Amino acid sequence: MKESIDLALIDWSRAQFALTAIYHWLFVPLTLGLAVIMGVMETLYYKSKDEFWKRTARFWMKLFGINFAIGVATGLILEFEFGTNWSNYSWFVGDIFGAPLAIEGILAFFMEATFIAVMFFGWNKVSRGFHLASTWLTGLGATISAWWILVANAWMQYPVGMEFNPDTVRNEMVDFWAVATSPVAVNKFFHTVISSWVLGAAFVIGVSAWYLWKRREQRFALESMKIAAAVGLFAAVITAWTGDQSGYHVAQHQPMKLAAMEALYEGQKGASLVAIGILNRTENGEIDPEKPLMAEIEIPNMLSVLAYRDKDSYVPGINNLLQGGFTLPDGSVALSAQEKMERGKQAIAALGAYREAKKNQDETRAAAELKILRENMPYFGYGYIREPGDLVPNVALSFYAFRVMVGLGAYLILFFGGVLFLSWRKRLTGMRWMQWVAMLTVPLAYLASQAGWVVAECGRQPWAIQDLMPVNAAISSLETSSVQTTFFIFLFLFTVLLVAEIRIMMKAIVTGPEKDVETA
Numbered sequence: 001m002k003e004s005i006d007l008a009l010i011d012w013s014r015a016q017f018a019l020t021a022i023y024h025w026l027f028v029p030l031t032l033g034l035a036v037i038m039g040v041m042e043t044l045y046y047k048s049k050d051e052f053w054k055r056t057a058r059f060w061m062k063l064f065g066i067n068f069a070i071g072v073a074t075g076l077i078l079e080f081e082f083g084t085n086w087s088n089y090s091w092f093v094g095d096i097f098g099a100p101l102a103i104e105g106i107l108a109f110f111m112e113a114t115f116i117a118v119m120f121f122g123w124n125k126v127s128r129g130f131h132l133a134s135t136w137l138t139g140l141g142a143t144i145s146a147w148w149i150l151v152a153n154a155w156m157q158y159p160v161g162m163e164f165n166p167d168t169v170r171n172e173m174v175d176f177w178a179v180a181t182s183p184v185a186v187n188k189f190f191h192t193v194i195s196s197w198v199l200g201a202a203f204v205i206g207v208s209a210w211y212l213w214k215r216r217e218q219r220f221a222l223e224s225m226k227i228a229a230a231v232g233l234f235a236a237v238i239t240a241w242t243g244d245q246s247g248y249h250v251a252q253h254q255p256m257k258l259a260a261m262e263a264l265y266e267g268q269k270g271a272s273l274v275a276i277g278i279l280n281r282t283e284n285g286e287i288d289p290e291k292p293l294m295a296e297i298e299i300p301n302m303l304s305v306l307a308y309r310d311k312d313s314y315v316p317g318i319n320n321l322l323q324g325g326f327t328l329p330d331g332s333v334a335l336s337a338q339e340k341m342e343r344g345k346q347a348i349a350a351l352g353a354y355r356e357a358k359k360n361q362d363e364t365r366a367a368a369e370l371k372i373l374r375e376n377m378p379y380f381g382y383g384y385i386r387e388p389g390d391l392v393p394n395v396a397l398s399f400y401a402f403r404v405m406v407g408l409g410a411y412l413i414l415f416f417g418g419v420l421f422l423s424w425r426k427r428l429t430g431m432r433w434m435q436w437v438a439m440l441t442v443p444l445a446y447l448a449s450q451a452g453w454v455v456a457e458c459g460r461q462p463w464a465i466q467d468l469m470p471v472n473a474a475i476s477s478l479e480t481s482s483v484q485t486t487f488f489i490f491l492f493l494f495t496v497l498l499v500a501e502i503r504i505m506m507k508a509i510v511t512g513p514e515k516d517v518e519t520a
Helices: 006-046 052-082 087-121 127-159 176-180 182-213 218-253 255-262 302-308 316-324 337-359 363-384 397-426 432-458 478-509
Strands: 163-165 168-171 274-280 293-299 463-465
Touching: 006 052, 006 182, 006 218, 006 432, 006 478, 052 087, 052 218, 052 255, 052 478, 087 127, 087 168, 087 176, 087 463, 127 182, 127 463, 163 363, 182 218, 182 397, 182 432, 218 255, 218 302, 218 397, 255 316, 255 397, 274 302, 274 397, 293 478, 316 337, 316 478, 337 363, 397 432
Parallel strands: none
Antiparallel strands: 163 168, 274 293
């Protein structure tokens, strides 16, 4: 791993990966959300034999298929970038990180590919029961695919189940199930997938509201809204609960991310959670660490409850995490950032000395250096940090993205509850303002979804792997200009794909559900 890297290369590589991830995540949650809703609709068709439900299910399947195809294209590029832009990362932990991605490709993707063919082309060719099973299995395949990808992502946030091999300079998996079922991975899966149901539900309600606005397909629109609102309300409540669990895991394993999310510079006992706040900036544009917030509305003690399940617990701030010296929950004293950096450098030096001793067949020295390496291995990544301030993520981005996510999540709970109530009272048809609210909620749901990933990924910077490998050590040896060029190529291609998808979807929506499902 290189000790001196062009900072522009890091920034452009991160920007390219972020660009690909953002575009990819425009398609994935809608795929996961529509899979559930169209599965419910076909189940109603299977039970009732009412052709209306077959027609309804086929319409949402059409939109599912359009979205699914574009999502696959961006997802493949995202995985290739680990090898092109982050080759040191891929070398260092490829044995671990590659395993869930391989399983995702071999098992889940082929499962999706098999049953999606039956789902689209099997109408009137296979039994109704087998077709229904294929629809649910397509959604299950997409969900399993998400599981393994999120396992890989969760491992980057909370690396477990591995052991460093100094002879190969690679981390190797020693406990597959620790990686696959870590509490961070399990919670991340449920939080991410169920929040995707929220977006899918908002999308269905928004499209259905357009039909009500145009006074078309009113039964189709009202029944779709009723099902989507029920799914969305359930999913939004569960998402809020899993979000609370995510906050707890962040406090345990990524305290700097939590401090950045709250713009908390000085630790507090009985720390309050900022519900709404405006950051206070100095004349040079930096956040004022003495008074980071110029205005805020707080919930007393809630941050301590979120972080440690104790309203009087101590939550360290950014300055405390850099300076160390406070008592950790296990009773030990926190090291300062400088001490961690020194121990990380000792680990890196010991690794080099160990490999030299092995080359010279000096087993005594090799054993001594290996002992030093293992003692300092938990701080290995800190050896590549240039200065303590580099350990602080973008506070403003983390702070505001977190509030966008939580605020819109709360709004969506109220929205789905309102739509469900009004649909059962049969009042949605004449409520023009509510139809507009429903249509405008679709981009808000996308914004909430993207904000969640901004918090998760930007909040853990500068780490590619938490405490183990910073991004400046994970980067490939590339020319900055080549990354810049591909960034703009991808920006153009992804934008073209997005515009194409929106146009195709809009055409399908304007056309509406098939009038005759038997001859369509």
